[in-house]
Amino acid sequence: MSSAPAxxxxxxxxxxxxxxxxxxxxxxxxxxxxxVATEVTEVVNMGVEVALVLGGGNIFRGEGLAQSGFDRxxxxxxxxxxxxxxxxxxxxxxxxxxxxxxxxxxLRINRVCEEYVQRRAIRHLxxxxxxxxxxxxxxxxxxxxTAGCLRAIEIHADSVFKATKVNGVxxxxxxxxxxxxRYESLSFNEVLEKGLKVMDATAIVLCRDNNLPLRIFNLNDxxxxxxxxxxxxxxxxxxxx
Numbered sequence: 450m451s452s453a454p455a456x457x458x459x460x461x462x463x464x465x466x467x468x469x470x471x472x473x474x475x476x477x478x479x480x481x482x483x484x485v486a487t488e489v490t491e492v493v494n495m496g497v498e499v500a501l502v503l504g505g506g507n508i509f510r511g512e513g514l515a516q517s518g519f520d521r522x523x524x525x526x527x528x529x530x531x532x533x534x535x536x537x538x539x540x541x542x543x544x545x546x547x548x549x550x551x552x553x554x555x556l557r558i559n560r561v562c563e564e565y566v567q568r569r570a571i572r573h574l575x576x577x578x579x580x581x582x583x584x585x586x587x588x589x590x591x592x593x594x595t596a597g598c599l600r601a602i603e604i605h606a607d608s609v610f611k612a613t614k615v616n617g618v619x620x621x622x623x624x625x626x627x628x629x630x631r632y633e634s635l636s637f638n639e640v641l642e643k644g645l646k647v648m649d650a651t652a653i654v655l656c657r658d659n660n661l662p663l664r665i666f667n668l669n670d671x672x673x674x675x676x677x678x679x680x681x682x683x684x685x686x687x688x689x690x
Contacts, residue, residue, distance in 0.1 A: 453679040459498040459574060461601035462489070463594060463611045466507035466535055468668050476507060477538055484671065486542035489579060491675040493548060498574040500604055501581045502597035503539060505531025525589035529556060532593060536583035537561060549578040555587030555596070567603045574604060594648040598655045609661060610677065611648065612668035617685030618647055633682070636690035647687060656687070663687040
């Protein structure tokens with residue numbers, strides 16, 4: 450653990466469902482789940498209040514099925530339920546690390562998790578509990594990226610941290626272009642104008658209009674998440690121009 454003080458008081462961490470698969474083709478890799486839970490615990494122990502939003506693409510993607518003719522609204526609701534499954538798995542992993550954790554769903558599933566209420570979520574965070582926001586926004590046609598940014602704004606987070614498979618934002622795909630250049634920082638307008646694949650445009654506009662900074666970092670680098678709480682050079686920062 451870094452001895453430097455954290456530069457954030459409250460953050461929201463956005464994880465894709467695919468991040469939980471690691472090298473699997475489907476589902477949740479237990480070792481990856483444990484590692485993420487361990488790093489989130491380390492962040493909490495640094496004095497940072499942590500909220501999480503997980504995607505559901507490792508289980509089900511409504512948008513993909515809709516492209517083959519499936520009803521989009523039904524598919525998106527199925528995708529929301531996949532995020533609940535991932536959220537419950539993460540809650541269990543965090544509790545095994547000794548963390549107090551609450552899953553709050555945008556859909557009413559009171560037998561397995563709480564209903565999302567903004568003031569209650571903030572109170573959980575103030576008490577040192579990790580809060581996992583499940584089921585997206587509760588509405589079809591919105592990504593979990595947008596849901597993460599919306600919840601971050603609602604809980605007055607200092608920043609959104611988006612976990613990816615690369616250490617920031619590049620001017621081209623670093624997998625295909627060995628000369629791709631990583632941006633240390635960008636403005637929201639630059640992201641939109643350049644068409645950079647950071648988050649969907651709705652999420653970027655939400656953050657821009659509410660002056661909510663983004664950090665994009667590589668989840669596959671062990672220790673990157675807690676290190677980013679004290680070191681602004683890790684990953685790419687997206688802020689107002």
